[in-house]
Amino acid sequence: MTFLQLRRLCLSLPGVEERETWGEATFRVRDKIFVIGSPEGKRVSVKASLDDQAGLVEMDPSTFAVSAYTGRYGWVTVTLKTVGPELMHRLVAAAWKRTAARRAVAQYEASATASKPAAEPRSAGPGARSRAGSPRPRKPRSSR
Numbered sequence: 001m002t003f004l005q006l007r008r009l010c011l012s013l014p015g016v017e018e019r020e021t022w023g024e025a026t027f028r029v030r031d032k033i034f035v036i037g038s039p040e041g042k043r044v045s046v047k048a049s050l051d052d053q054a055g056l057v058e059m060d061p062s063t064f065a066v067s068a069y070t071g072r073y074g075w076v077t078v079t080l081k082t083v084g085p086e087l088m089h090r091l092v093a094a095a096w097k098r099t100a101a102r103r104a105v106a107q108y109e110a111s112a113t114a115s116k117p118a119a120e121p122r123s124a125g126p127g128a129r130s131r132a133g134s135p136r137p138r139k140p141r142s143s144r
Contacts, residue, residue, distance in 0.1 A: 001080045001088050003039045009089060010035055013096045014104055029104075034095040043077050047095040050074045056091075 003025075010016055010027040019026050027035040037044030045067040048056070053076045056064040063082040067075035078091065097105050 001083055001085050003037060003041070003044070003080060005085070006035070006037070006044060006080065006088065006092070007039075009092050010096075013093070013100075014108055015100060016096070029096060029100045032099045034099040035092060037080075042081060043079050045070065045075050045077050046091050047098055048074045048076045048091065049098070052076070052094070 007018065007025070007027075011018065013029070015029045017028055019028060021033075021036075024036050024038050026033045034047045035044055050073075053064075053066060053071070053074045056076050057066060060082075063079045065077045067077045071077075076091075078088065080088075083091075097108075100108075
């Protein structure tokens with residue numbers, strides 16, 4: 001993954017702005033940073049939980065490391081050259097969700113769910129009758 005691809009990914013999320021801070025490009029939502037890195041750099045720092053950070057570093061220490069200064073809060077340093085685009089997308093989306101307003105996250109997840117194709121309905125099996133439109137569950141009839 002390149003920094004340009006990362007930039008496009010971050011800016012595709014709702015309410016995100018890019019701002020230069022400390023000589024680095026920062027990506028923010030609600031004026032809070034969730035990704036920071038340099039366009040010329042090989043690594044970026046991404047906001048994560050401490051559990052996610054530990055799992056990522058354990059999974060692939062050549063790609064992930066505890067970020068300097070902010071690592072104690074869960075931030076993880078990601079080597080762009082070796083991280084897969086799908087994993088980076090998940091990391092950035094999770095970082096955005098940790099930072100964005102709850103309402104924005106709910107709207108984002110609802111739109112993501114609505115854009116996915118609907119799954120095929122499962123059949124209840126042979127001989128099963130549809131209860132679509134039934135106002136309430138039927139009670140078994142007593143035999144007299």
